[in-house]
Amino acid sequence: MDYSKAKKVLEVSHLKQYFNIGKPNEVHAVDDISFDVYEGETFGLVGESGSGKTTTGRAIIHLYEPTEGKIIFDGQDVSKLNTKEKRQHFRREMQMIFQDPYASLNPRMKVKDIVAEGIDINHLAKDDADRSKQVEDLLETVGLNKDHSSRYPHEFSGGQRQRIGIARALAVQPQFIIADEPISALDVSIQAQVVNLLKKLQKENNLTYLFIAHDLSMVKYISDRIGVMHYGRMLEIATSDEIYAHPLHDYTASLLSAVPVPDPEYERARVQKDYDASQEFDGKERKLVEIVPHHWVRASEDEIPMYKERAMKESRLKDED
Amino acid sequence: MEDERNILEVRDLKIDFKTYAGRVKAIRDVSFDLRKGETLAIVGESGSGKSVTTRSIMGLLAQNAVVTGGSIEFKGDDLLKKSDKQMDAIRGRDIAEIFQDPMTSLDPTMKIGKQIAEPLMIHKGMKKEKAYAQALEMMKLVGITDAEKRINNYPHQFSGGMRQRIVIAIALVNYPEILIADEPTTALDVTIQAQILDLMKELQEKINTSIIFITHDLGVVAGMADRVAVMYAGKLVEYGTVDEIFYNPKHPYTWGLLNSMPTMDTTGDELPSIPGTPPDLLDPPAGDAFAPRNPYALKIDTEQEPPFFKVSDTHYAATWLLDERAPKVTPPEPIIERQKHFKELTAAALKSHKNQHVNEQEEQL
Numbered sequence: 001m002d003y004s005k006a007k008k009v010l011e012v013s014h015l016k017q018y019f020n021i022g023k024p025n026e027v028h029a030v031d032d033i034s035f036d037v038y039e040g041e042t043f044g045l046v047g048e049s050g051s052g053k054t055t056t057g058r059a060i061i062h063l064y065e066p067t068e069g070k071i072i073f074d075g076q077d078v079s080k081l082n083t084k085e086k087r088q089h090f091r092r093e094m095q096m097i098f099q100d101p102y103a104s105l106n107p108r109m110k111v112k113d114i115v116a117e118g119i120d121i122n123h124l125a126k127d128d129a130d131r132s133k134q135v136e137d138l139l140e141t142v143g144l145n146k147d148h149s150s151r152y153p154h155e156f157s158g159g160q161r162q163r164i165g166i167a168r169a170l171a172v173q174p175q176f177i178i179a180d181e182p183i184s185a186l187d188v189s190i191q192a193q194v195v196n197l198l199k200k201l202q203k204e205n206n207l208t209y210l211f212i213a214h215d216l217s218m219v220k221y222i223s224d225r226i227g228v229m230h231y232g233r234m235l236e237i238a239t240s241d242e243i244y245a246h247p248l249h250d251y252t253a254s255l256l257s258a259v260p261v262p263d264p265e266y267e268r269a270r271v272q273k274d275y276d277a278s279q280e281f282d283g284k285e286r287k288l289v290e291i292v293p294h295h296w297v298r299a300s301e302d303e304i305p306m307y308k309e310r311a312m313k314e315s316r317l318k319d320e321d
Numbered sequence: 322m323e324d325e326r327n328i329l330e331v332r333d334l335k336i337d338f339k340t341y342a343g344r345v346k347a348i349r350d351v352s353f354d355l356r357k358g359e360t361l362a363i364v365g366e367s368g369s370g371k372s373v374t375t376r377s378i379m380g381l382l383a384q385n386a387v388v389t390g391g392s393i394e395f396k397g398d399d400l401l402k403k404s405d406k407q408m409d410a411i412r413g414r415d416i417a418e419i420f421q422d423p424m425t426s427l428d429p430t431m432k433i434g435k436q437i438a439e440p441l442m443i444h445k446g447m448k449k450e451k452a453y454a455q456a457l458e459m460m461k462l463v464g465i466t467d468a469e470k471r472i473n474n475y476p477h478q479f480s481g482g483m484r485q486r487i488v489i490a491i492a493l494v495n496y497p498e499i500l501i502a503d504e505p506t507t508a509l510d511v512t513i514q515a516q517i518l519d520l521m522k523e524l525q526e527k528i529n530t531s532i533i534f535i536t537h538d539l540g541v542v543a544g545m546a547d548r549v550a551v552m553y554a555g556k557l558v559e560y561g562t563v564d565e566i567f568y569n570p571k572h573p574y575t576w577g578l579l580n581s582m583p584t585m586d587t588t589g590d591e592l593p594s595i596p597g598t599p600p601d602l603l604d605p606p607a608g609d610a611f612a613p614r615n616p617y618a619l620k621i622d623t624e625q626e627p628p629f630f631k632v633s634d635t636h637y638a639a640t641w642l643l644d645e646r647a648p649k650v651t652p653p654e655p656i657i658e659r660q661k662h663f664k665e666l667t668a669a670a671l672k673s674h675k676n677q678h679v680n681e682q683e684e685q686l
Contacts, residue, residue, distance in 0.1 A: 048510035049481075157598055158367075187366040188537055192581035192594030199590065214510065217540075221583040221592065244585050258515040260540025262582055264563045265666075267544035272515050 003294060006038035009176055009208050010060065015069035017052070017059050017232075029055040031232040032069070034288065037176075042202065042209040044223030044240065046216055046255070052232035053212045057178045060210065061094055073176070092122055095169035099181035101161035105153040111164055112149035115139070118172040138167040142197060159190035166197065170205075178210045183218065195222055216259045220244050225294075228252045231280060234288060238295040246314035248297045248307050251275050328498055328531050329355035329378070334391035336373055336382070344387075345602050347373045349555040351391075355499065360525065360532040362542040362563075364578070365552035368599055371535045374552075375501045377401070378533075379418055380408035395499075414444040417492035421504040423484035427476040433460075434472035437490050444495055459490045462527075463520060482513035489520065496528045503535045518545060539582055543567055548635070551575050554600050554610035561636030568663035571630075571638035573617045576656045593653060609641070617642060617650050 017030035030052040037043045045053045059066055062078045071078045074093060081087045095118075098104035105114055112135045116125070125131035136146035142163040153161055162182060169177055179198065183191040195218065201207060213219045219226060219240070226243050228236045228251065236249040247253045254275035261267060280286075284300040291297050291307045292315070299307055336348035348370045355361050363371045376382050378393055380400060393400040395415070403411070420426040428436060437456035441447045447455070453472070460468040463486040476484055485505065492500060502521070506514040518541065525532060534545055542549055543563065550560040551574065559572040570576055577595040597614040600606050606613065612622040619641050621627075630643035641647055652660070 048512065159598065188539070188578060189366060189581050189595035190598070192583075192592040193596070196591050196594055216511065217583050217585055217587070220585055221587050255512060256585075258511040259585070260511075260514075260518075260538060260544055261584060262539035262543050262567065262579060263584075264543045264567050267540075270544065272519075275512075 003038060006041070008036045009039045009074060010037040010210070011070070011072040012036070012056075012060065013070045013072070015056070015059060015071060016067045017055050017064055018067040021067065028232050030059065033229070033232075033234040034069075035227050035234060035237055037208060037210060039175075039208055040202075040206050041224040042211050042222055044219040044226040045210060045212045045229060046214060046219050046226060047229035048214065048255075050231075051229040053229050054180055055232075056229070057096070057180050057210060057212050061096055061178055062090070088122065092118075092172045093174050094176045094178070095172065095174040097162075097165050097169050097177060097179040097182045100185055101158050101165055102153075102185075104165055105161055107153055110150055110152060111139070111156075114153070114164060115149075115167045115171055118168065122172055124172065134171070135167075138171055139164075141170065141201070142167045143193075157190075158186050159193060162186060162194055163197065166194075166201070170201065173205075174207070176208045176210070178212070180212045181214070182211075184213065184215060191218065198222070216256065217261075228255065231277070233280070233298060235298045236296065237288065242295055246295075246311070248291060248295065248310050248314075250279070251277075326356045327354045328357050328396065330392075330394040331374070331378070332392045332394070334374065334377065334393065335389040336370075336377060337387045337389055338383070339385045339387060340603075343603050346605055347386075347555050347602060348377070349602075349605065351552075351555075351557055353550055353557065353560065355531050355533060356548075358525070358529050358531055359547040360534055360545055362534045362536065362546035362549045363552055364535075364537060364539065364542055364549060366537065366599060368554075368602070369552040370555040371552050372503055375418070375503060375533060375535060378499075379412055379416060379501065380405070381412075410444070413440045413497075414495050415497055416499040416501065417495070417497040418501040418503065419485075419488050419492045419505045421507050423481060423488050423508065424476070426488055427484060429476055432473050432475060433479075433487050437487065437494055440491060440495050456490075456494065459494045460487075462524065463487070463490045463493075464516075465490075481509055482517065485509060485513075485517055486520065489517070489524070493524055493528060493530070497530055499533065500525075500530045501533045501535070504537075505534075506541065507536070507538070514541070521545070539567075539578060551578070554605065555602055556610065557639070558611065559636075559638040559640075561632065561638075564663070564666060565633065565636040568659045568666060569632070569636070570656060570659070571632055571636075571643060572640045573615045573642070573652075574611050575638075576652055577614075579659070580653055580655055593655075609639075619647060 013034045015030055015033050019027045019029055033056065045056060047053045058064055060071055066079060073090065076086065078090060081090050115135050115138055116131055119125050119131060119134055125134055135149055139146050139148060144160060144163055156164065183194050186194060202209060211219060211222055223240045225237065226240045227234050230251050236243065236252050243252060244256065247256055254273040257273040286298050286300045288296040289299045289304055292311045297307050332352050334348050334351045338345040338347050351374060365371050377388065378400065388401055434453055434456050437459055438452035441452040441455055457468055457472055460472065465471055465483060465486055479487065506517050509517060536542060546563045548560065548562050549566040551558050551572065553574050559566065559575050566575065570579060580593040581595060583592055595614055600610050608624050609622040609627050612618040621641050627639045627641045629637040629639050631637055642650060
């Protein structure tokens with residue numbers, strides 16, 4: 001992807017999301033993060049539990065009012081959607097797919113009504129026949145049978161339910177989808193099916209994805225670029241190939257070294273890299289710095305030369321390969 | 322016991338669940354052995370019967386479960402013939418289990434010191450002071466820092482990884498002969514997962530326990546297991562050493578599982594996936610249950626169940642593809658790569674074996 005020409009769909013700048021402000025249990029869930037997402041790409045957000053990746057996704061779709069910072073979607077600040085039309089437009093353009101396919105579908109609604117809810121709210125169907133037609137088409141797109149439309153969610157398996165969730169998100173023809181751990185509740189063989197579906201839909205509809213997950217090998221596979229979060233901060237952003245082949249931040253390297261690989265020989269030889277998180281809390285001022293083109297690392301002024309040298313070393317290794 | 326090395330022998334196990342819709346045949350003729358000190362991984366999708374198998378070993382099957390056949394021999398005794406009271410004595414002493422979710426398997430209202438000491442007091446009749454002293458030792462062993470203070474903490478005062486360490490401490494405090502680990506790291510982050518897996522390996526060496534490790538994560542299996550059993554629709558479909566399963570798999574289902582998990586090097590537009598969904602075990606299909614999802618299925622697969630074919634002394638697979646009358650099929654590309662690697666491995670092993678032999682002869686001379 002040529003990022004110099006690509007259009008920014010989403011700009012997150014200096015986003016802070018605090019909870020329980022002023023109380024003893026104040027939490028800095030997201031602490032000053034900035035990143036852009038370009039049209040048609042998949043941006044993967046990885047991190048361990050508590051890193052703030054889900055909070056970031058929720059802040060972007062405006063489920064929370066940001067404590068500080070700006071989220072610009074499609075040229076519009078999502079905190080300043082001051083007319084009904086603007087809000088409705090935003091909600092059509094941005095949709096979400098959730099982690100738990102059991103909790104995210106209303107058990108008392110038929111599949112066709114779940115899928116058509118967005119169509120109804122946005123008056124996208126001319127009449128009942130058109131509505132049914134749209135629902136059937138959507139079910140077919142996600143690989144379900146159109147006869148499934150009058151059934152209830154409990155009649156489906158986890159993978160099928162996730163497909164219903166995807167159909168619901170697609171019903172309003174969004175351009176941006178936030179997928180929060182969309183496959184972690186599914187079996188291995190079903191995960192591949194859903195990932196393939198998401199990729200196919202992206203190509204057909206020119207969708208942009210924010211893919212939030214902790215399964216690093218799946219994120220690597222699906223994403224064009226990846227952001228690594230830890231303690232509510234963004235530590236590193238790069239293309240997925242770059243971040244996996246040449247991680248610059250110690251945390252990223254440690255995270256990657258912990259991923260189990262289905263290869264016994266590799267596993268027997270594996271050395272896990274330790275990471276000392278205290279280095280993030282030494283009081284130095286840090287921000288994301290572009291060390292090599294398109295590869296950003298959170299660093300303080302005096303750490304920049306060290307990261308530059310690291311990147312040099314890595315690229316020399318690359319040449320020797 | 323057929324084999325001295327075995328600590329557990331499961332033979333022809335059959336378990337049904339009674340439901341309103343009919344009988345769900347959850348386990349259909351499962352046989353396997355567990356050797357002293359080894360880690361046996363059971364892999365498979367949800368509903369394949371891996372957890373039901375281990376529940377039956379623990380004597381913890383649900384009320385509506387019916388064992389319709391088979392035996393589970395532990396040191397020569399059939400566990401299925403034991404009374405509830407006899408099983409109470411075995412459970413937690415000889416066979417212990419750690420579960421997936423460390424929050425729900427700990428009592429939130431009981432201090433963790435008591436939870437770790439309890440099995441000692443119950444099974445060994447230990448006095449409180451002595452049991453607590455041993456609980457403290459165990460806490461140190463599983464890597465809980467500041468154990469003297471934390472022995473009086475409640476579960477909610479610990480992080481997920483620390484809670485799982487406590488669960489492991491409880492399970493291992495009696496030095497059980499068998500430890501069943503049912504997805505013990507699925508709820509944890511990767512870095513914590515790596516720590517817990519390392520801890521389990523370390524403790525296994527110390528107390529020489531045998532582990533049955535249940536997971537769907539083949540990456541974890543590759544790092545933990547000595548042997549692997551693959552389950553599908555209530556049956557074992559393939560088992561062998563970890564190298565045999567990962568580098569020389571024979572069953573198309575094992576191929577599909579290995580392929581559908583992306584590695585760091587996977588690229589391309591589409592992940593190889595296994596089409597369709599597992600069969601309904603209310604009415605299991607005739608023949609091979611995997612046939613409808615199997616691109617390599619033969620005609621006989623829909624008619625007759627495949628028996629186990631021997632690949633090596635330690636490696637068996639239930640697929641008609643191994644029958645001598647079956648047509649030769651080409652496995653998917655990544656599997657061929659893995660099999661190539663297996664040939665190199667066995668060649669290298671043979672060579673080093675020969676060298677060793679030569680060296681020994683030289684020494685004798």
